[in-house]
Amino acid sequence: MPRTLKVITDARACTICAKHLPNKPRPLLQGSKQSRILLIGQAPGQKAHDTGIPWDDASGQRLREWLQLTDQQFYDPALVALIPMGFCYPGTGKSGDLPPRPECAPEWHPRLLKAMPNIKLTILLGRYALDRYLPEGAGPYKTITAAVQDYKTLLKHHLIALPHPSPRNNIWLKKNPWFEKQTLSVLNRQLKSALR
Numbered sequence: 508m509p510r511t512l513k514v515i516t517d518a519r520a521c522t523i524c525a526k527h528l529p530n531k532p533r534p535l536l537q538g539s540k541q542s543r544i545l546l547i548g549q550a551p552g553q554k555a556h557d558t559g560i561p562w563d564d565a566s567g568q569r570l571r572e573w574l575q576l577t578d579q580q581f582y583d584p585a586l587v588a589l590i591p592m593g594f595c596y597p598g599t600g601k602s603g604d605l606p607p608r609p610e611c612a613p614e615w616h617p618r619l620l621k622a623m624p625n626i627k628l629t630i631l632l633g634r635y636a637l638d639r640y641l642p643e644g645a646g647p648y649k650t651i652t653a654a655v656q657d658y659k660t661l662l663k664h665h666l667i668a669l670p671h672p673s674p675r676n677n678i679w680l681k682k683n684p685w686f687e688k689q690t691l692s693v694l695n696r697q698l699k700s701a702l703r
């Protein structure tokens with residue numbers, strides 16, 4: 508197990524936006540100096556907050572299938588960094604979970620990314636990650652679908668956008684069969700090369 512980075516320890520003790528959160532802060536993130544793949548999602552849900560394990564649900568299972576990673580590989584910070592746009596569960600609104608807290612990424616991401624110099628591929632999941640990390644020369648994308656489709660441009664910047672793996676997104680997957688037929692094989696090739 509790699510040594511825990513100081514910035515990870517610091518982030519895990521963060522309480523910056525505690526007054527806006529429904530629970531006591533419980534920042535969920537992983538990463539190490541050796542991490543090779545960076546996954547930037549939205550924010551943990553209530554279940555992850557309760558268990559303290561990110562992506563420990565049906566979405567996470569599908570995500571690992573897409574990435575062709577075992578649970579052990581996925582939760583190994585020497586391989587994968589899990590750095591969402593908000594580290595704590597933000598609460599629920601009228602139409603599902605609230606957005607990631609806006610204080611979080613600007614406060615923590617720059618220090619974290621600097622401490623992980625071996626990232627070979629960054630996976631962007633969701634609009635907030637895409638908006639923050641869209642490189643010059645890519646997009647702008649009106650929809651996540653457009654970003655997922657434009658993997659050739661994003662890969663030039665060592666990025667790839669994925670749709671949300673939630674079972675609630677099954678309709679999207681049915682409407683866009685090219686994703687599982689073509690994009691995933693490109694992603695898997697990139698991942699293999701990033702992990703080599």
Ligand code: SF4
Nearest residue numbers: 521523524534595611
């Ligand atoms: S969401 Fe981010 S900024 Fe807010 S308390 Fe948690 S770690 Fe800190």
